[in-house]
Amino acid sequence: MMLWCYFMVVFTNPGAVPENWRHAAEEDVNPPSTSEEQGHAPRYCARCQNGKPPRCHHCSVCDRCVLKMDHHCVWVVNCVGARNYKYFLLFLVYTFLETVLDTLVLLPSFIIFFHDGSRRPSSAGDIAILFLAFVLNLAFALSLLCFICMHTSLVASNTTSIEVYERKKTCSWEYDLGWRKNLEQVFGTNKLLWFLPMYCTEDLQNIPTIQGLEFPTRSDAVL
Ligand SMILES: [Zn+2]
Numbered sequence: 001m002m003l004w005c006y007f008m009v010v011f012t013n014p015g016a017v018p019e020n021w022r023h024a025a026e027e028d029v030n031p032p033s034t035s036e037e038q039g040h041a042p043r044y045c046a047r048c049q050n051g052k053p054p055r056c057h058h059c060s061v062c063d064r065c066v067l068k069m070d071h072h073c074v075w076v077v078n079c080v081g082a083r084n085y086k087y088f089l090l091f092l093v094y095t096f097l098e099t100v101l102d103t104l105v106l107l108p109s110f111i112i113f114f115h116d117g118s119r120r121p122s123s124a125g126d127i128a129i130l131f132l133a134f135v136l137n138l139a140f141a142l143s144l145l146c147f148i149c150m151h152t153s154l155v156a157s158n159t160t161s162i163e164v165y166e167r168k169k170t171c172s173w174e175y176d177l178g179w180r181k182n183l184e185q186v187f188g189t190n191k192l193l194w195f196l197p198m199y200c201t202e203d204l205q206n207i208p209t210i211q212g213l214e215f216p217t218r219s220d221a222v223l
């Protein structure tokens with residue numbers, strides 16, 4: 001599961017902006033654009049020379065615009081965006097479980113290492129491998145746990161890592177649809193597929209967030 005999720009994050013395009021993309025409000029020139037009045041002025045990326053959909057950001061490492069960009073991840077050599085965010089979260093969860101399992105399996109040998117000298121592994125190499133494997137797995141498990149907690153709160157409030165600072169400036173985050181709907185925006189509506197790095201066809205068609213070009217907003221949002 002860990003490797004499946006990993007390769008899905010690496011090889012899934014996080015979301016590219018279609019060529020000559022324009023905000024729907026830009027095409028309505030005559031009536032005053034309500035979205036513009038509400039602070040949604042059409043954005044443009046000078047580097048890509050293309051329109052910038054909402055929540056899209058230019059990644060300086062990939063040198064391209066990424067839809068609903070979360071961050072550029074060096075571990076997966078790819079950006080994490082609208083279309084691979086779920087796979088990235090599952091990769092975190094499965095790697096966490098894997099490192100916890102390793103830590104628990106190594107724990108008895110680690111305790112023997114410190115308490116019972118007569119039953120220690122024979123060679124210095126065995127001792128070094130045991131010690132390193134235990135400490136590294138424990139360190140990875142703890143840091144992944146912090147990362148998972150952080151992303152759980154981001155998913156629950158429908159915010160990306162980049163938008164955290166933006167969100168602090170507003171009293172009501174317009175993309176926050178309530179935690180249940182926010183969860184569906186990332187993981188899809190089919191609960192059987194929540195733990196697999198894939199979406200059903202209906203979700204791909206019906207959830208605009210996964211496509212990354214349009215995002216449902218709270219109708220009562222105070223902007
Ligand atoms: Zn760009």
Ligand SMILES: [Zn+2]
Binds near residue numbers: 059060061078079
């Ligand atoms: Zn990138």
